[in-house]
Amino acid sequence: MLGNIQLLLQIPLLNVQLLLDGIFIGAIFALAAYGLALVWGVMNVKNLAQGDFVMMGGYIAWALSNPKYMGDYAVHPIVGLPVAIVLMFGFGWFIYRLIIRRLVGKDLFTTLLATFGLAIVLQQLLNQMFGPEVQVAESGFQTRTWGLLTVADIKFIAFVLMAILAAIVITFMKYSRMGQAIRATAQDPRAAKVMGIDTENVYAFTFALNAAICGAAGVLISMIWVIQPFFGLAYSIRCFVIVTAAGLGNLPGVIIAGLGLGVIEQYGGFVLGAEYQQAMVVSMLVLVLIVRQIQQSRQRQAVI
Amino acid sequence: MFKITKSLLALTASALIFTAGTASAKVEGDTIILGSAISFTGKYSTNGIHASNGYNLAVKVINKAGGVKVGGKSYKLKIQYYDDESTPARTAQLLERLIKQDGIQYMLGPYSSATTKAAAPVTEKYKIPMVEAEGASRSLFTQGYRYLFAVLSTSEQYLASSIGLAAELAKKAGKKPQDLTAALVFENDPFSLDVRAGVIDDLSKFGIKVVIDDKMPRDLADISATLTKVKAVKPDLLLISGHSKGAATAARQIKELRVQVPMIAMTHCESAKVIDKFGGATEGFLCPTQWAETLSYKDKMFGTAADYDKLFKKTYDGYKNVPYQSAQASAAVMVWKDAFERANSFDRLKLRDALAATNLKTFYGDIKFSKAGNNIAKPMVLRQIQKGKLNVVAPSKWASHPVDFPRMVKY
Structure with a gap:
């Protein structure tokens, strides 16, 4: 461990590499976490199937670029981004009508149990449809090198796309009718209803938007890492850590927490070894919860 | 009410007859029945199917070449399969079922080390010999199992x-x-x-x-x-x-x-x-x-490794390369055939000893078991x-x- 820290001090360029890798991948976590924050904040549903939505997006991109499914119409996996957004939006709406609708206003335990069940069903569905193998969608993009430093183009492109998507979502939430309705419902559903907002519609839209965002994140994950029907859980956990750290309805916080988590994972993996890379994520959650507990007890408020 | 009791009774009776009928199913007429619980669904399904294809091809080839000769008579081979859904607990249950309900006395292994680890204690308990081809974990061969034989090289x-x-x-x-x-x-x-x-x-x-x-x-x-x-x-x-x-x-x-x-x-x-x-x-x-089609191993049944490769691709569609999982599964069936013929008996204890004394050359490689049951003849x-x-x-x-x-x- 000390040797690894020494290495970082001796070759400062390694820090740049870890920072870049962490920030690029953290941007994707941040986006998926923002979706969770929305659903959590607006309708108080803690969605455990978040990571499985991410995997679904990944499989959409992979299937679109795979001649086995598309024949001669196979396209570059990046084309999957808009397709996944549209399909997952529809899917999110469908899941809302089918399941989530019945969970709004229910207690914590019910929502967790129902979305956990949903996660298992989605995993098995993906497994039945695409098989249990680990898959990758190949972007074919190049890698740029500067001496020891390497940046894969796909990671950079993913970062930019994430930034654009985030900007679109923020603008939408701020200025559109629906965005305003979502924020109003989040603040006080009853008042919103009195004001003539169709909250049922707002909930459905919010959940669908979340699924679409996750789908977009999944498309990029399939080109940067690997996808497998049962790998969703790791993303669900990351989303929960980020949202817990940042708090609900705090977009800048979510972005900073997401990027930070990415960087912490990279440093954890480098200094302590890959076996601690994920342990870092969970220990961050513990740390955040302790800090929050102390903060909130000072203000004499209930912990969320 | 009476009707229900009656039909229940009939059901139990028929179940009883059914179990009685299959209790001695190890050899039915001129067919020797091998059993295997293997993964057709779940996370091991791809390789589970590769393995069962290997088992089936060997059975087909052996039957075509005259089957297995025991006591001067030719017997055909058949495999009774169950799907273990890639879950070790299910593998153990299904083996109990194969042994107790279906009366199978000769086992072929499941796919993966995890399921084989669940299967071995069951076969050991009933003293049923099992030739496995897909569980490579070293820990399978440190438990002192006497009825477990593996044709593949271990993971270390x-x-x-x-x-x-x-x-x-x-x-x-x-x-x-x-x-x-x-x-x-x-x-x-x-x-x-x-x-x-x-x-x-x-x-x-x-x-x-x-x-x-x-x-x-x-x-x-x-x-x-x-x-x-x-x-x-x-x-x-x-x-x-x-x-x-x-x-x-x-x-x-x-x-x-x-x-x-x-x-x-x-x-x-x-x-x-x-x-x-x-x-x-x-x-x-x-x-x-574990195996490559370019290796120069050969036997009388399949010919060379390259011949096996060709035959496999001809029999099953959609294979660009023949996975070694299939080759070793076929080898496991060959080990059974060889053991039946050397033991010249259906007695499972005699068969166990015959398996332990295996010294076979196959297209997959040489097969000779250590005391622990793993194959030590093939690198x-x-x-x-x-x-x-x-x-x-x-x-x-x-x-x-x-x-x-x-x-x-x-x-």
Whole structure:
């Protein structure tokens, strides 16, 4: 461990590499976490199937670029981004009508149990449809090198796309009718209803938007890492850590927490070894919860 | 009410008759029935199907060639399958069912080390011999099982040969093996840790120093931090094992980070299809395999390894390469045939002794069991990706091509 820290001090360029890798991948976590924050904040549903939505997006991109499914119409996996957004939006709406609708206003335990069940069903569905193998969608993009430093183009492109998507979502939430309705419902559903907002519609839209965002994140994950029907859980956990750290309805916080988590994972993996890379994520959650507990007890408020 | 009781009674009666009828199903007429609970669904389904295809092909070929001769009479082979859904607990249940309900006395193994680990205590309890072809974990052969026989090489041998190769190459170049350094990236699961144990043994034998020793969590699909470390430390050898996920992740990130290690060895190159997916960046990877169709093993039933390859592709559609999982499954059925004929009996205890004394040459390799039940006559072979093709480079007895060292990769 000390040797690894020494290495970082001796070759400062390694820090740049870890920072870049962490920030690029953290941007994707941040986006998926923002979706969770929305659903959590607006309708108080803690969605455990978040990571499985991410995997679904990944499989959409992979299937679109795979001649086995598309024949001669196979396209570059990046084309999957808009397709996944549209399909997952529809899917999110469908899941809302089918399941989530019945969970709004229910207690914590019910929502967790129902979305956990949903996660298992989605995993098995993906497994039945695409098989249990680990898959990758190949972007074919190049890698740029500067001496020891390497940046894969796909990671950079993913970062930019994430930034654009985030900007679109923020603008939408701020200025559109629906965005305003979502924020109003989040603040006080009853008042919103009195004001003539169709909250049922707002909930459905919010959940669908979340699924679409996750789908977009999944498309990029399939080109940067690997996808497998049962790998969703790791993303669900990351989303929960980020949202817990940042708090609900705090977009800048979510972005900073997401990027930070990415960087912490990279440093954890480098200094302590890959076996601690994920342990870092969970220990961050513990740390955040302790800090929050102390903060909130000072203000004499209930912990969320 | 009366009606229900009556029909219930009838049902129980018929069930009783049914069980009675099948209780002696080990040999029905002129058919010997083997049993197997194998993964047709769930996470092992792909390889489970490869394995059952191997079993079925061997049964077909043996039956066509006159079947199994016991006591001067020819018997046909048949396999009774159940789907274990890739869950070890289910495998154990289904084996109980095969043995107690279906009366099967001769077992073929399931797919994967995990399910085989669940199966072995059951077959052991009922003293039912089991020939398995798909459970490589070393821990299967340290429990003192007497009825378990495995035709494949155990997992600690998977990457060990690459270390011998590295030492050999170092000596040739006038360097001492002790001056070499190695980086290890292994998944934190029983299989990969077995592979790692074998690697550690061999590394210390040659005095090679381990400079990185990272263990990859099961859910992690990112080893870029570890590979960044590898780039900074510059080891001579990079050894990776973590199923298909580990191989796919490693190949992708080795390409992205342009890792320049002269020798890289990893398991599961083939099942992760790294050549198709990452092309030139995989040049020079060393991939261990249980079996390759280019090896010069042969037997009377299937001919050479290449003949088996041809026959398999002709029988089953959609195979570009014949997976070794299928080849070793076929070999397991051949071991059963050989044991029946040598024992000249259907008595399972006599068959166990006949299995223990197996000394067979097959297209898959030589088969001879140690006391613990693992096959000690067949080495793992090491193939290298050379210009997009997998060529056997070690051990030197079977090598068809010289090894490229350092690996000639152009990113």
